[in-house]
Amino acid sequence: MDPTTSIKKRDAVATRAAILAAARQRFLSESYDSVGLRDIAGDARVDVALISRYFGGKEGLFRDVLSHDDKPDLFREPRTIAEVPGFLAQLVVEDGSDDRQLRMEMFIIMLRSASSPKAGQVIRDLVHLDVLGPLTELIGGDQAELRANMLLAILMGIGVLSTIMMVDNFGGTSTDRDECIERFRCLFEAALTC
Amino acid sequence: MDPTTSIKKRDAVATRAAILAAARQRFLSESYDSVGLRDIAGDARVDVALISRYFGGKEGLFRDVLSHDDKPDLFREPRTIAEVPGFLAQLVVEDGSDDRQLRMEMFIIMLRSASSPKAGQVIRDLVHLDVLGPLTELIGGDQAELRANMLLAILMGIGVLSTIMMVDNFGGTSTDRDECIERFRCLFEAALTC
DNA sequence: AAAATAAGTCAACAGCTGTTGATTTACTTC
DNA sequence: GAAGTAAATCAACAGCTGTTGACTTATTTT
Structure with missing residues (x-):
């Protein structure tokens, strides 16, 4: 046995994970x-037929890429309204835990394919159910839905x-990270109080 | 000659316009x-071959849909910085002249296809040249570029x-149009002063 | 070790993609 | 009215799309 030449062990869960990872990267x-x-199959070093076999087709694969069975809620971290602006600001400048970065990547995948007839409905359902729903509930009050919409609009716009x-100079040239976060926090706060 | 049955006159500019209109509606x-x-050809009641013939291909057609030779600048209307927030607010609630609505539709077309490798570069160039450029110049000052980016982010996010x-309840249920415009104006102003 | 099951491979499928050439039709000019 | 030109049509092309079935391996169970 030569360990240098990768001998592919027959592992269904491993190949399934490889496909999922490759798909995620592509859709990103x-x-x-x-x-x-x-x-996708090429990236995952896997035969094309396995994708339709394991995920039931392209649409099923996309659905599984966006599904998050492990993480219960997309907005479980900010507990109070006051925390929301700062949380979102950290989200957009990619400052935070790997868990948060994963969340922002989720948004990008959704944004990228939202205009595809096949993938569109999946994404729209996810946005309403897993994002706008919890966010609206968290904000509460009279015009919670409107506020949630505005926050999400800014988040997605950025x-x-x-x-x-590919407009990456949001932080400017001389501004440091903290200053950038504070700026976005201020903007999100404005969306809540406008 | 029966005027009810549409007799297709052989008019090159007319069919070209029909293709362009159908394409615009589809890409929208x-x-x-x-x-x-x-x-597109079906919508325009035209043979498919004519598209490649008149526009040189799909990519050329898309470029022509987005091109605006008649309208010189996408942001020629707001003359001063003070006018910008109100102008953008009216833009997003579709309140204004046909010319403004056409502008917002332009943004939607760009947003829809920005993730396509073929169309992406065309769109990115257009955003930088025709939108961010004039807007940055109009804002002026130290961090004009950053401000312009933030404004455009909100605009695109909405x-x-x-x-x-398909999140259409930005205006809420009981709020009227004027109140909605004022809210957005406030948000855009915040993006400029944050 | 033999049988059974799971994992991966291969080839081919209909269907659609954009594009091109040759051909026919309608209109214009002389 | 005949000749010439522009416009529209038709058919076909390679290439790619997702998907399916039959087949060959490797792994596990009996």
């Missing part, structure tokens, strides 16, 4: 329609502009 | 990759959420 930088199953439109 | 509600040339994510 391209839209649903522009990504081919053969691209995501679109920085990641998809 | 779907992504670049998910729209087929045969869909566009994504309301049009693509």
Whole structure:
């Protein structure tokens, strides 16, 4: 046995995970329609047929990429309204735990494929159920839904502009990270009080 | 000659315009990759081959849909910084002239196809050149670029959420149009002063 | 060790993609 | 009215799409 040449052990869960990881990476930088199953299979060093076999098809794969059975809620971390602006600000400047970065990547995947007829409905349901729902409940009060919408709009707008439109100089050139966070925190707060 | 049955006159500019209009409508509600040339040709009641013939291909057609030779600048209307927040607020609630609505539709088309490898570069160039450029110049001052980015982020975020994510209750249920505009104006102003 | 089950491979499928060339039709000019 | 030109049509192309079935391996169970 030569350990240098990777001998592929027959492990169903491992290959399933490899496919999922490769798909996630692809969907993170391209839209649903522009990504081919053969691209994903190639990245995962796996036969194309296995994708349809394991996930029931492209749509099922995409659904599984976006599903998060382990993490119960997308917005379980900020407990009070006061924490929300700061939390969102840290989210957009990618300052925080790996768990938070994973959350922002989730948003990017959604934003990238939201205009695809096949993937669109999946994403829209997820946004309403797992994002706007908890966020609205957290904010509470009279116009909670409107506030939640505005916060999410800013969050997604920054995501679109920085990641998809490649406008990365949100922090400016001389401004440091803390100053940038504070600026965004202020903006999110304005969305709550406007 | 029967005027009820549409007799197709052989008019090159007319068919070109029909293709352009059909393409615009398709790209307004779907992504670049998910729209087929045969869909567009069908809407325009035109043979598919004419599209590649007149526009040089799908990419050329998309470029022409987004091009605006008649309107010189996307941001020529607001003349001073003070006018910007109110102008953007009216833009997002679709209150204004047809010219303004056309501008917002432009943004939606860009947002929808920004993640397609083929269309992406065209869109990114357009955003930098025709939107961020004039807007930054208009704002002026020290951190004009940062301000412009934040404004555009909010603008696009609202566009994504309301049009693509189908979250339409930005105005709420009981709030009227004027109140809604004022709210957005306040938010845009906050982005400038934060 | 033999049988049974699971995992992976291969080839091929219909269907759709954008694009091109040759051909036919309608309109314009002389 | 005939010749010439522009516009539209038709058919077909390679290439890619996701998906399926039959087949070959490796691993586990009996």
